[in-house]
Structures are given as structure tokens and as C-alpha cells.
Amino acid sequence: MGKGLAGKRIAIGGSRKIEEISTLIEKQGGIPVVRPLQGTVFLAEKEVEPDLQNFVMEGADWVIFTTGIGTETLLNLAETLGIKDQFLNRIQQASVASRGYKTLATLKKIGIKPVATDEDGTTRGLIRSLESFDFSGKRVMVQLHGETAPTLIKFLEDRGASVLTILPYQHIAPDSETVAKLCEELLNNELDAVCFTTAIQVRSLFNFARENGCLTEVLQSFQGRALAAAVGKVTAEALVEEGVERLLAPELERMGAMIIELSRYYEKL
Incomplete structure (x- = not known):
């Protein structure tokens, strides 16, 4: 060596x-x-609960999942809160996008096929797959994990979307x-x-x-x-x-x- x-x-x-x-x-x-x-990085159940309830009540035109573990965590939290069926129903009613192969595998388990996926596991790859869609006036729920994905949020907001972020895991600074x-x-x-x-x-x-x-x-x-x-x-x-x-x-x-x-x-x- x-x-x-x-x-x-x-x-x-x-x-x-x-x-x-x-x-x-x-x-x-x-x-x-x-x-x-x-x-x-900690599981922020209490902080996430109001956002999850809000999503189940109001729904969204688009749902974007960025990590497999974050997607699984939201499913588990929804089950704990007794709203898993409603949560799944809202996802099924929306256009779904996902980043990363683990996220795609998690969505496949629950019978969800995204209309947009990245080709390389990156946020930029995901954005490229979303560029042909119209987000003007659309309500978009974005699942995050530990960090805020500023490039993705800016892309959506610049195209006229109203963005709701759900961060099941939150990061405490070093x-x-x-x-x-x-x-x-x-x-x-x-x-x-x-x-x-x-x-x-x-x-x-x-x-x-x-x-x-x-x-x-x-x-x-x-x-x-x-x-x-x-x-x-x-x-x-x-x-x-x-x-x-x-x-x-x-x-x-x-x-x-x-x-x-x-x-x-x-x-x-």
C-alpha cells in the first residue's frame, strides 16, 4: 500500500x-x-406532530420525500397518532417526487410510484427531474432530514409554490x-x-x-x-x-x- x-x-x-x-x-x-x-441528530416527535396533522387535514398538490429513514419515520409517527390511513390517502392524492434509492424503496413498499425521481441521488438531480412541472400556486410538502435543503426550497418557491417542510429528525449543532x-x-x-x-x-x-x-x-x-x-x-x-x-x-x-x-x-x- x-x-x-x-x-x-x-x-x-x-x-x-x-x-x-x-x-x-x-x-x-x-x-x-x-x-x-x-x-x-434527534427524533423531533413533538415538533413534527402539528405539521403532520396540518398536512393530513389540508393535503398538498405535491409531496417530496428526500430520505428513506425520514419517510419511514413519518409513516411510523402517523401510525402512532392514529392517522396513518389519512396520511397515506393524502400521499396517494398528490404528485410524489423522491430523492435517493432508499427513499424509492420505502415508497415502493407502500405502493407509491413517484412521478419524478433523481438520477444520481442528489438534490440537483431531483430538481432536474422537476423542471418540466408547473408549481405555480401549488402546495408542496417536503420531507427533510437533519438539514434544510435550501436549493430545493428556493427552486420550488421561485416557481410559485407554497412550501410546507416536515423535519422528523432535527440537528443539534456541534x-x-x-x-x-x-x-x-x-x-x-x-x-x-x-x-x-x-x-x-x-x-x-x-x-x-x-x-x-x-x-x-x-x-x-x-x-x-x-x-x-x-x-x-x-x-x-x-x-x-x-x-x-x-x-x-x-x-x-x-x-x-x-x-x-x-x-x-x-x-x-
Whole structure:
């Protein structure tokens, strides 16, 4: 095995499998720098209940599901509240769109065939599939998971839709001192790469940079010494949305593949 990361300081933005990813970096000769950018994600039953009841009462012209686990959670919550049949009935009456193969599989289980699906698992892919539809004056319910999908919401609102978002899982921000430390290291050119494993981690870093007046400098650091590495398409998409122009993402959407891809990148250099 090569040592493409020899002497490279690689920040880890994830909060899961830290030991595993650190070992992979070390095997490639790198120095892992643990900077978790993801706080906890919790099931927000009480917060979701009014929105779910509202949807069941009023319905929607369109229903857009963005994650399999979020779709399953809404079905389970509706069952707990005794409104599952009404919930399913509202979905059946609407035009349905879905993002991701897990979401599609969940909808298939309940006999729902979406009229629009992405071709690549990304929000941009989903938006492309929705571009031919008329949303003017339409009521659209969007199921989210942990983050707010600003590009999708803007697309719908720009086309005249009234959007109701339902967020069954909500995200608690990571420790601000950790994010501040990562920003400082980026600005001081102390990191060679930052590995992101979810879109939420990307949002955490860039929201912090925006709020603390160092967004331009953080973006410049990613154009300079630090390389942004994304575990897959959805995470890469979030980086692009935040203005990162130079990034790396493996074909195989796995953490190990991301580290190997990073190692190969530096070996070529």
C-alpha cells in the first residue's frame, strides 16, 4: 500500500467511525486531526406532530420525500397518532417526487410510484427531474432530514409554490469551539485536507464561517492548501453549493474509498 498521505494533516469532520478512519489515514502515512462537525441528530416527535396533522387535514398538490429513514419515520409517527390511513390517502392524492434509492424503496413498499425521481441521488438531480412541472400556486410538502435543503426550497418557491417542510429528525449543532479550531487551522494553512462524510458537516462549517465573518477566507483556504474531500455525491453537492470549487469525491461512496482517493491524489502530485 502506498503512502500518498505521508506527512499530510487530514481533518476528519465526522463523528462516527473516528478510529476506523484515523487508522486508514495513518496507514497511508497521514496525520489524522479529529474535528467533529456533526452534533447529535434527534427524533423531533413533538415538533413534527402539528405539521403532520396540518398536512393530513389540508393535503398538498405535491409531496417530496428526500430520505428513506425520514419517510419511514413519518409513516411510523402517523401510525402512532392514529392517522396513518389519512396520511397515506393524502400521499396517494398528490404528485410524489423522491430523492435517493432508499427513499424509492420505502415508497415502493407502500405502493407509491413517484412521478419524478433523481438520477444520481442528489438534490440537483431531483430538481432536474422537476423542471418540466408547473408549481405555480401549488402546495408542496417536503420531507427533510437533519438539514434544510435550501436549493430545493428556493427552486420550488421561485416557481410559485407554497412550501410546507416536515423535519422528523432535527440537528443539534456541534461544539462551537471545535468548529472555531478547524476554521483557525484552515486560515493558518495548517491542514492539507478536510474529510466530510455528510452534508450536515459541510453546513456546520460554512454556517459558522458565515456567522463569524471568515467565509471568504475559509473558501480561499479550500482553493489553496486544503483540499475538501466528500464521501459521496450528496456531500459533494453541499460543498459546491457553499462555493467550494476544488474537491475530491470517490466513485464508491465509502469512507475507505475517500481516503484511498485522497492518497492517490497526493501521489500523483
